[in-house]
Amino acid sequence: MKHSYPVLWPVPTRWADNDHYGHVNNVTYYSYFDTAVNAWLISATGTDIRDLHAIGVVAQTSCTFLGSISFPDMLQVGIRVARLGNSSINYELAVFRDAGDSLELAATGTFTHVYVDEQTRKPVPIPAVIRAAVEPLVVTAPAEG
Structure with a gap:
């Protein structure tokens, strides 16, 4: 599974991520998606993406929870691109708990950036x-037949 994601971006859990039940609250996974994608973009481009003429706003996200994580787990967020359009990028993501000698899948999700003019938001x-x-990072579908 991890090999199908061209990028694995490290994201540590934080003390504040745990909820009353002792695991990372579901809304926090969306923060991991946002952090991984944007931190990777800054690293990969060598640019502060906040200074570009167009900004990527999140238009859609989804998450399927498959396992529990909690502080102080170290995570790796898998990143790949399902669709690269003219003004939008559809990412597919996976949250893995780093278990030292293996990665355990905790969640999968989607994340769509739509690029808009920083002033007009068009x-x-x-x-x-x-x-x-x-x-x-674009994932190509296997050939039919």
Whole structure:
């Protein structure tokens, strides 16, 4: 499973992530998605993406929970791209608990960035520096037949 994600981005859990039941609260997974994608974009582009003429706003997210995590677990967030459009990127993500010698799948999800003009908030083409960074992450469907 981890090999189907071209990027594994480290994200530590935090003390505040645990809820009263002793595990990471479900809404926190969305924060892990956002943190991993944007931190990876900054690293991969060598650019502070907040300074680009277009900004990526999150238009859609989803998450399927498969296992429990809690502080102080170390995580790896798998990142791949399911669709690269003109103004949007559909990411597929996986949250793995780093168990030392293995990664245990805790959740899978989706995350869609739509690029908009920073002033008008109208959709615009994905900035070239972003497109160049994410193109290698596009997952191609296996050939039919």
